Amino acid sequence: MKILLTGSTGQVGYELERSLQGLGEVVAVDRTRMDLADLDQVRDVIRAVRPQLIVNPAAYTAVDKAESDTELAYRINAEAPAVMAAEAKALGAALVHYSTDYVFSGHEAQPRREDDPVGPLNVYGASKLEGERAIAASGVPHLIFRTSWVYGMRGKNFLLTVLRLAKEREELRIVDDQHGAPTWSRTIADTTALILAQARAGGQPWWDANGGMYHLASQGRTTWCGFTQAILEEAGIACRLVPITTDQYPLPAPRPQFSALDTSRLQERFVLLPEWREALRLCLG
Ligand SMILES: NC(=O)C1=CN([C@@H]2O[C@H](COP(=O)(O)OP(=O)(O)OC[C@H]3O[C@@H](n4cnc5c(N)ncnc54)[C@H](OP(=O)(O)O)[C@@H]3O)[C@@H](O)[C@H]2O)C=CC1
Numbered sequence: 001m002k003i004l005l006t007g008s009t010g011q012v013g014y015e016l017e018r019s020l021q022g023l024g025e026v027v028a029v030d031r032t033r034m035d036l037a038d039l040d041q042v043r044d045v046i047r048a049v050r051p052q053l054i055v056n057p058a059a060y061t062a063v064d065k066a067e068s069d070t071e072l073a074y075r076i077n078a079e080a081p082a083v084m085a086a087e088a089k090a091l092g093a094a095l096v097h098y099s100t101d102y103v104f105s106g107h108e109a110q111p112r113r114e115d116d117p118v119g120p121l122n123v124y125g126a127s128k129l130e131g132e133r134a135i136a137a138s139g140v141p142h143l144i145f146r147t148s149w150v151y152g153m154r155g156k157n158f159l160l161t162v163l164r165l166a167k168e169r170e171e172l173r174i175v176d177d178q179h180g181a182p183t184w185s186r187t188i189a190d191t192t193a194l195i196l197a198q199a200r201a202g203g204q205p206w207w208d209a210n211g212g213m214y215h216l217a218s219q220g221r222t223t224w225c226g227f228t229q230a231i232l233e234e235a236g237i238a239c240r241l242v243p244i245t246t247d248q249y250p251l252p253a254p255r256p257q258f259s260a261l262d263t264s265r266l267q268e269r270f271v272l273l274p275e276w277r278e279a280l281r282l283c284l285g
Protein backbone atom coordinates (compact mmCIF):
# COMPACT_ATOMS: atom_id res chain seq x y z
CA MET A 1 0.00 0.00 0.00
CA LYS A 2 1.30 3.48 -0.85
CA ILE A 3 0.68 5.96 1.96
CA LEU A 4 1.01 9.74 1.70
CA LEU A 5 1.81 11.13 5.16
CA THR A 6 1.56 14.88 5.85
CA GLY A 7 2.98 16.86 8.77
CA SER A 8 5.97 14.57 9.29
CA THR A 9 7.69 17.25 11.39
CA GLY A 10 4.82 17.40 13.91
CA GLN A 11 4.43 15.42 17.13
CA VAL A 12 2.03 12.84 15.72
CA GLY A 13 3.42 12.90 12.17
CA TYR A 14 6.92 12.15 13.42
CA GLU A 15 5.68 9.06 15.28
CA LEU A 16 3.45 8.01 12.38
CA GLU A 17 6.36 7.96 9.97
CA ARG A 18 7.77 5.11 12.07
CA SER A 19 4.52 3.37 13.07
CA LEU A 20 3.19 3.15 9.50
CA GLN A 21 6.33 1.55 8.05
CA GLY A 22 5.00 -2.00 8.37
CA LEU A 23 1.91 -1.15 6.35
CA GLY A 24 3.56 -0.24 3.08
CA GLU A 25 5.53 2.46 1.32
CA VAL A 26 5.30 5.72 3.26
CA VAL A 27 5.80 8.94 1.30
CA ALA A 28 6.25 11.55 4.05
CA VAL A 29 5.88 15.19 3.07
CA ASP A 30 6.59 18.27 5.12
CA ARG A 31 5.57 21.87 4.56
CA THR A 32 8.39 22.47 2.05
CA ARG A 33 7.03 19.73 -0.25
CA MET A 34 3.30 20.23 0.40
CA ASP A 35 2.17 23.50 1.97
CA LEU A 36 -1.40 23.01 3.18
CA ALA A 37 -2.01 26.73 2.76
CA ASP A 38 -1.51 26.24 -0.98
CA LEU A 39 -4.50 24.19 -2.09
CA ASP A 40 -3.25 23.83 -5.67
CA GLN A 41 -0.02 22.36 -4.36
CA VAL A 42 -1.97 19.94 -2.15
CA ARG A 43 -3.86 18.75 -5.24
CA ASP A 44 -0.71 18.51 -7.38
CA VAL A 45 1.25 16.48 -4.83
CA ILE A 46 -1.60 13.99 -4.30
CA ARG A 47 -2.02 13.58 -8.07
CA ALA A 48 1.73 13.04 -8.49
CA VAL A 49 2.10 10.55 -5.62
CA ARG A 50 -1.19 8.69 -6.31
CA PRO A 51 -1.45 7.16 -2.82
CA GLN A 52 -3.94 4.47 -1.79
CA LEU A 53 -4.14 6.07 1.64
CA ILE A 54 -3.60 9.64 2.85
CA VAL A 55 -2.78 10.10 6.56
CA ASN A 56 -3.12 13.73 7.60
CA PRO A 57 -1.85 14.79 11.04
CA ALA A 58 -0.74 18.21 9.71
CA ALA A 59 -2.74 21.05 11.19
CA TYR A 60 -2.72 24.64 12.35
CA THR A 61 -2.41 23.94 16.10
CA ALA A 62 -1.51 27.36 17.56
CA VAL A 63 -4.75 27.77 19.52
CA ASP A 64 -4.27 31.40 20.60
CA LYS A 65 -2.73 32.60 17.34
CA ALA A 66 -5.67 31.15 15.40
CA GLU A 67 -7.98 33.73 16.99
CA SER A 68 -6.36 36.47 14.88
CA ASP A 69 -5.02 34.29 12.04
CA THR A 70 -8.46 32.90 11.25
CA GLU A 71 -8.21 32.68 7.48
CA LEU A 72 -5.01 30.62 7.54
CA ALA A 73 -6.33 28.35 10.32
CA TYR A 74 -9.42 27.57 8.23
CA ARG A 75 -7.41 27.04 5.04
CA ILE A 76 -5.14 24.48 6.75
CA ASN A 77 -7.66 22.82 9.08
CA ALA A 78 -10.78 22.88 6.92
CA GLU A 79 -10.08 23.62 3.24
CA ALA A 80 -6.96 21.49 2.81
CA PRO A 81 -8.62 18.39 4.34
CA ALA A 82 -11.58 18.98 2.00
CA VAL A 83 -9.20 18.97 -0.98
CA MET A 84 -7.50 15.81 0.35
CA ALA A 85 -10.88 14.11 0.69
CA ALA A 86 -11.94 15.03 -2.86
CA GLU A 87 -8.60 13.95 -4.34
CA ALA A 88 -8.56 10.69 -2.35
CA LYS A 89 -12.09 9.92 -3.51
CA ALA A 90 -11.16 10.54 -7.14
CA LEU A 91 -8.20 8.15 -6.78
CA GLY A 92 -10.23 5.47 -4.99
CA ALA A 93 -8.02 6.06 -1.93
CA ALA A 94 -8.93 6.41 1.77
CA LEU A 95 -8.19 9.21 4.22
CA VAL A 96 -7.14 9.10 7.88
CA HIS A 97 -7.48 12.45 9.64
CA TYR A 98 -7.12 13.80 13.20
CA SER A 99 -9.31 16.19 15.13
CA THR A 100 -9.60 17.55 18.62
CA ASP A 101 -11.50 17.63 21.92
CA TYR A 102 -11.73 21.40 21.35
CA VAL A 103 -14.70 20.81 18.99
CA PHE A 104 -16.70 20.52 22.24
CA SER A 105 -17.83 23.44 24.38
CA GLY A 106 -16.89 21.67 27.60
CA HIS A 107 -20.04 22.82 29.32
CA GLU A 108 -21.05 19.23 30.28
CA ALA A 109 -18.96 17.48 32.93
CA GLN A 110 -19.29 14.04 31.26
CA PRO A 111 -16.87 12.41 28.81
CA ARG A 112 -18.05 13.23 25.29
CA ARG A 113 -19.11 10.57 22.80
CA GLU A 114 -18.56 10.81 19.05
CA ASP A 115 -22.14 11.84 18.31
CA ASP A 116 -22.58 14.27 21.23
CA PRO A 117 -23.39 17.83 20.21
CA VAL A 118 -20.37 19.94 19.34
CA GLY A 119 -19.88 23.65 20.06
CA PRO A 120 -16.32 24.89 19.71
CA LEU A 121 -15.38 27.90 21.82
CA ASN A 122 -12.42 29.01 19.71
CA VAL A 123 -11.32 29.43 16.08
CA TYR A 124 -8.98 26.43 16.19
CA GLY A 125 -11.82 24.13 17.35
CA ALA A 126 -14.26 25.60 14.84
CA SER A 127 -11.80 25.20 11.96
CA LYS A 128 -11.09 21.58 12.94
CA LEU A 129 -14.82 20.90 13.10
CA GLU A 130 -15.26 22.26 9.60
CA GLY A 131 -12.48 19.92 8.43
CA GLU A 132 -14.26 16.92 10.00
CA ARG A 133 -17.52 17.87 8.33
CA ALA A 134 -15.94 18.39 4.91
CA ILE A 135 -14.39 14.92 5.04
CA ALA A 136 -17.61 13.26 6.21
CA ALA A 137 -19.62 15.03 3.51
CA SER A 138 -17.19 14.08 0.73
CA GLY A 139 -18.12 10.41 0.75
CA VAL A 140 -14.45 9.33 0.82
CA PRO A 141 -13.70 6.19 2.88
CA HIS A 142 -12.24 7.73 6.00
CA LEU A 143 -11.31 7.50 9.65
CA ILE A 144 -11.28 10.60 11.83
CA PHE A 145 -9.58 10.25 15.20
CA ARG A 146 -10.42 12.96 17.72
CA THR A 147 -7.69 13.15 20.32
CA SER A 148 -6.73 15.48 23.17
CA TRP A 149 -3.90 17.24 25.01
CA VAL A 150 -1.14 15.66 22.86
CA TYR A 151 2.39 15.54 24.29
CA GLY A 152 5.68 13.81 23.56
CA MET A 153 9.42 14.32 23.83
CA ARG A 154 9.63 16.47 20.70
CA GLY A 155 7.79 19.38 19.17
CA LYS A 156 5.80 22.01 20.98
CA ASN A 157 3.66 20.65 23.77
CA PHE A 158 2.64 21.12 27.39
CA LEU A 159 5.00 18.45 28.77
CA LEU A 160 8.07 20.12 27.27
CA THR A 161 6.81 23.56 28.33
CA VAL A 162 6.48 22.39 31.94
CA LEU A 163 9.94 20.75 31.93
CA ARG A 164 11.43 24.01 30.63
CA LEU A 165 9.51 26.34 32.98
CA ALA A 166 10.31 24.17 36.01
CA LYS A 167 13.99 24.86 35.38
CA GLU A 168 13.51 28.59 34.86
CA ARG A 169 11.02 29.41 37.65
CA GLU A 170 10.64 28.85 41.37
CA GLU A 171 6.95 28.21 41.09
CA LEU A 172 4.49 27.15 38.41
CA ARG A 173 0.97 28.58 38.37
CA ILE A 174 -1.26 26.24 36.36
CA VAL A 175 -5.01 26.16 35.73
CA ASP A 176 -6.81 23.52 37.73
CA ASP A 177 -10.36 23.90 36.40
CA GLN A 178 -9.97 22.58 32.83
CA HIS A 179 -10.37 18.80 32.62
CA GLY A 180 -9.15 16.45 29.88
CA ALA A 181 -6.96 13.48 29.02
CA PRO A 182 -3.28 13.98 28.13
CA THR A 183 -2.42 11.65 25.24
CA TRP A 184 1.07 10.58 24.14
CA SER A 185 1.79 11.18 20.44
CA ARG A 186 3.23 7.65 20.19
CA THR A 187 -0.01 6.12 21.49
CA ILE A 188 -1.89 7.92 18.72
CA ALA A 189 0.50 6.77 15.99
CA ASP A 190 0.74 3.16 17.19
CA THR A 191 -3.02 2.91 17.59
CA THR A 192 -3.55 4.28 14.09
CA ALA A 193 -1.17 1.68 12.65
CA LEU A 194 -2.80 -1.11 14.66
CA ILE A 195 -6.28 -0.18 13.46
CA LEU A 196 -5.18 0.06 9.84
CA ALA A 197 -3.42 -3.32 10.10
CA GLN A 198 -6.47 -4.93 11.73
CA ALA A 199 -8.82 -3.48 9.15
CA ARG A 200 -6.60 -4.69 6.33
CA ALA A 201 -6.19 -8.18 7.80
CA GLY A 202 -9.93 -8.50 8.44
CA GLY A 203 -10.80 -7.13 5.03
CA GLN A 204 -13.17 -4.69 6.78
CA PRO A 205 -13.93 -1.28 5.46
CA TRP A 206 -12.33 1.43 7.64
CA TRP A 207 -15.55 3.31 8.03
CA ASP A 208 -18.90 1.96 9.10
CA ALA A 209 -22.40 2.99 10.08
CA ASN A 210 -20.84 5.10 12.86
CA GLY A 211 -19.38 7.31 10.17
CA GLY A 212 -15.67 6.65 10.63
CA MET A 213 -15.30 8.89 13.69
CA TYR A 214 -13.49 7.57 16.77
CA HIS A 215 -12.36 9.21 19.99
CA LEU A 216 -8.72 8.19 20.50
CA ALA A 217 -7.37 9.43 23.82
CA SER A 218 -5.87 8.04 27.00
CA GLN A 219 -8.13 6.60 29.69
CA GLY A 220 -8.92 8.69 32.74
CA ARG A 221 -8.73 12.43 33.08
CA THR A 222 -7.03 15.19 34.98
CA THR A 223 -6.56 18.96 34.90
CA TRP A 224 -3.61 20.85 33.43
CA CYS A 225 -2.43 21.32 37.02
CA GLY A 226 -2.85 17.59 37.76
CA PHE A 227 -0.93 16.81 34.58
CA THR A 228 1.83 19.19 35.72
CA GLN A 229 2.05 17.56 39.14
CA ALA A 230 2.39 14.13 37.48
CA ILE A 231 5.09 15.44 35.11
CA LEU A 232 7.09 16.86 38.02
CA GLU A 233 6.74 13.61 39.99
CA GLU A 234 7.62 11.31 37.08
CA ALA A 235 10.58 13.49 36.09
CA GLY A 236 11.75 13.83 39.72
CA ILE A 237 11.69 17.64 39.65
CA ALA A 238 11.03 19.68 42.78
CA CYS A 239 9.14 22.88 41.94
CA ARG A 240 6.33 24.64 43.80
CA LEU A 241 3.00 24.17 42.02
CA VAL A 242 0.15 26.62 42.53
CA PRO A 243 -3.31 25.65 41.24
CA ILE A 244 -5.10 28.63 39.69
CA THR A 245 -8.41 29.25 37.90
CA THR A 246 -8.84 29.94 34.19
CA ASP A 247 -9.69 33.57 35.04
CA GLN A 248 -6.24 33.94 36.59
CA TYR A 249 -4.52 32.93 33.33
CA PRO A 250 -6.16 35.00 30.59
CA LEU A 251 -5.45 33.92 26.99
CA PRO A 252 -6.84 35.05 23.60
CA ALA A 253 -8.67 31.74 22.98
CA PRO A 254 -11.21 30.37 25.44
CA ARG A 255 -10.67 26.67 26.27
CA PRO A 256 -13.35 24.10 27.19
CA GLN A 257 -13.66 23.41 30.92
CA PHE A 258 -14.37 19.71 30.45
CA SER A 259 -13.23 18.00 27.26
CA ALA A 260 -12.47 14.41 28.25
CA LEU A 261 -13.44 12.06 25.42
CA ASP A 262 -15.46 8.87 25.87
CA THR A 263 -13.45 6.22 24.03
CA SER A 264 -15.88 3.27 24.33
CA ARG A 265 -16.45 3.11 20.58
CA LEU A 266 -12.71 2.66 19.94
CA GLN A 267 -12.53 0.17 22.79
CA GLU A 268 -15.48 -1.92 21.55
CA ARG A 269 -14.28 -2.02 17.98
CA PHE A 270 -10.49 -2.00 18.30
CA VAL A 271 -8.44 -1.39 21.42
CA LEU A 272 -8.39 -0.12 25.01
CA LEU A 273 -5.78 2.61 25.45
CA PRO A 274 -3.61 3.00 28.58
CA GLU A 275 -4.36 5.33 31.48
CA TRP A 276 -2.87 8.79 30.88
CA ARG A 277 -0.53 8.49 33.87
CA GLU A 278 0.83 5.12 32.72
CA ALA A 279 1.53 6.50 29.23
CA LEU A 280 3.28 9.54 30.73
CA ARG A 281 5.51 7.21 32.76
CA LEU A 282 6.44 5.28 29.60
CA CYS A 283 7.11 8.49 27.69
CA LEU A 284 9.43 9.86 30.36
CA GLY A 285 10.95 6.47 31.20
N1 LIG B 1 -1.29 19.12 19.81
C1 LIG B 1 -2.38 18.79 20.50
O1 LIG B 1 -2.45 18.99 21.72
C2 LIG B 1 -3.55 18.16 19.81
C3 LIG B 1 -3.56 17.93 18.45
N2 LIG B 1 -4.69 17.40 17.86
C4 LIG B 1 -4.71 17.15 16.43
O2 LIG B 1 -3.82 16.08 16.18
C5 LIG B 1 -3.16 16.29 14.92
C6 LIG B 1 -1.66 16.24 15.11
O3 LIG B 1 -1.28 17.29 15.98
P1 LIG B 1 0.24 17.49 16.46
O4 LIG B 1 1.11 16.46 15.86
O5 LIG B 1 0.22 17.66 17.93
O6 LIG B 1 0.55 18.91 15.82
P2 LIG B 1 1.94 19.69 15.76
O7 LIG B 1 1.62 21.10 16.06
O8 LIG B 1 2.97 18.98 16.57
O9 LIG B 1 2.36 19.51 14.23
C7 LIG B 1 1.62 20.11 13.23
C8 LIG B 1 2.19 19.68 11.91
O10 LIG B 1 1.44 20.34 10.89
C9 LIG B 1 2.39 20.94 10.01
N3 LIG B 1 1.84 22.11 9.35
C10 LIG B 1 1.34 23.24 9.92
N4 LIG B 1 1.03 24.12 8.97
C11 LIG B 1 1.34 23.54 7.78
C12 LIG B 1 1.25 23.94 6.43
N5 LIG B 1 0.80 25.15 6.09
N6 LIG B 1 1.63 23.08 5.48
C13 LIG B 1 2.12 21.86 5.78
N7 LIG B 1 2.24 21.43 7.05
C14 LIG B 1 1.85 22.26 8.03
C15 LIG B 1 3.56 21.32 10.89
O11 LIG B 1 4.69 21.62 10.09
P3 LIG B 1 5.86 22.60 10.62
O12 LIG B 1 6.70 21.74 11.53
O13 LIG B 1 6.55 22.99 9.36
O14 LIG B 1 5.20 23.73 11.32
C16 LIG B 1 3.67 20.05 11.72
O15 LIG B 1 4.31 19.05 10.99
C17 LIG B 1 -3.69 17.61 14.37
O16 LIG B 1 -4.78 17.34 13.53
C18 LIG B 1 -4.20 18.33 15.60
O17 LIG B 1 -5.25 19.24 15.30
C19 LIG B 1 -5.80 17.05 18.58
C20 LIG B 1 -5.83 17.25 19.92
C21 LIG B 1 -4.71 17.78 20.66
Ligand SMILES: Cc1cn([C@H]2C[C@H](O)[C@@H](COP(=O)(O)OP(=O)(O)O[C@H]3O[C@@H](C)C(=O)[C@@H](O)[C@H]3O)O2)c(=O)[nH]c1=O
Nearest residue numbers: 061063100101102148149150158173174175224249255
Ligand atom coordinates in the same frame (compact mmCIF):
# COMPACT_ATOMS: atom_id res chain seq x y z
C1 LIG C 1 2.23 27.49 30.19
C2 LIG C 1 1.03 27.56 31.10
C3 LIG C 1 -0.22 27.19 30.64
N1 LIG C 1 -1.30 27.26 31.46
C4 LIG C 1 -2.62 26.84 30.96
C5 LIG C 1 -3.12 27.59 29.75
C6 LIG C 1 -4.13 26.64 29.17
O1 LIG C 1 -5.38 26.84 29.79
C7 LIG C 1 -3.59 25.29 29.56
C8 LIG C 1 -2.99 24.52 28.39
O2 LIG C 1 -1.97 25.27 27.83
P1 LIG C 1 -1.54 25.27 26.31
O3 LIG C 1 -1.89 26.59 25.77
O4 LIG C 1 -0.16 24.77 26.25
O5 LIG C 1 -2.45 24.15 25.66
P2 LIG C 1 -3.44 24.27 24.42
O6 LIG C 1 -2.74 24.91 23.29
O7 LIG C 1 -4.75 24.81 24.84
O8 LIG C 1 -3.58 22.71 24.13
C9 LIG C 1 -4.51 22.31 23.18
O9 LIG C 1 -3.86 22.24 21.92
C10 LIG C 1 -4.72 21.94 20.85
C11 LIG C 1 -3.87 21.85 19.59
C12 LIG C 1 -5.63 20.81 21.11
O10 LIG C 1 -6.16 20.21 20.17
C13 LIG C 1 -6.07 20.53 22.52
O11 LIG C 1 -6.42 19.17 22.72
C14 LIG C 1 -5.07 20.96 23.56
O12 LIG C 1 -4.00 20.05 23.67
O13 LIG C 1 -2.59 25.49 30.57
C15 LIG C 1 -1.15 27.69 32.78
O14 LIG C 1 -2.16 27.75 33.55
N2 LIG C 1 0.08 28.06 33.24
C16 LIG C 1 1.18 28.03 32.45
O15 LIG C 1 2.30 28.39 32.91
